[in-house]
Amino acid sequence: MSQHSHESDNSEGELAVVDNLIDVDRVSVQFGTQWILRDISLSIARGQTISIIGESGCGKTVFMKTLVGLITPTIGTVAFDGLTLNQLSHSQLATVRSRIGFVFQNAALFDSMSIFDNVAFPLRQNDASVGEAEVRDRVMQHLAEVGLPKDVTRKRPAELSGGMRKRVGLARALILRPDLLVYDEPTTGLDPIMSDVINELILDTRRRYPVTSVVVTHDMHTARKVSDRVLMFYPRRRLGEHDSQILFDGSPSDLEHAVDHRVRQFVRGEAGERLSEMAQGLED
């Protein structure tokens, strides 16, 4: 159990141990004169799958990058497994990154490499001494887990469909057995059936490994289906100084009945007051 675990009362009044992989403490991020994130504090429990939703430009990607140390907060700290990211050396940060698997929106495969070499890449990069027999075993295991046949290994990414490329991206993200998996828009650009295949794979991956997952998505079906918890961000510039930027933090089943009408509008896909704002030329 890590040092930053703490005890809290559960509903029965007993003490339950809460073990967080990530602790975000009063984080704000500013670019130029603009605050993109303001005073965000939250924790992500080990094994939790959390979806981040919210309109374009609200800061989902900036938040995700801050979680993994790609952006240093202007104010506040992010701790990964008890390690405060902005206090780490480059090599310590690289070690933390090797514990994080990224599933990128466009799969981000290397076009000139075979599927086999794409999936093997993080393994070979991370540990030059790993033998080819082990590389082969692990690549084949992870390709099988994402439902890809053996004969894809020699192909190049361009020869596969978008859905297959996403699955290769997931196999590659899993090969180092990460503690954290970050999915950036995992279903964007896929048809509804293939989107559901990816949703099932996200669920299946969680069943197979005790991984913590953060899913940045516009797809409400994905957010509802794969998450234990949903966070809805709102653009900082549209809020008053003391308003919370997280409009919703809870179970996906509670989204429809959220107290805040902006959450209900978002999940139902209703433009609401934006239409009148646009008509008045106020929309940015």
Ligand SMILES: Nc1ncnc2c1ncn2[C@@H]1O[C@H](COP(=O)(O)OP(=O)(O)OP(=O)(O)O)[C@@H](O)[C@H]1O
């Ligand atoms: N490196 C940067 N420098 C300056 N501004 C940035 C930078 N990265 C993001 N921004 C700004 O921060 C805001 C939030 O961007 P972000 O990409 O996090 O939005 P998002 O919620 O992920 O949107 P989308 O759903 O469209 O991907 C935007 O106004 C964007 O222009």
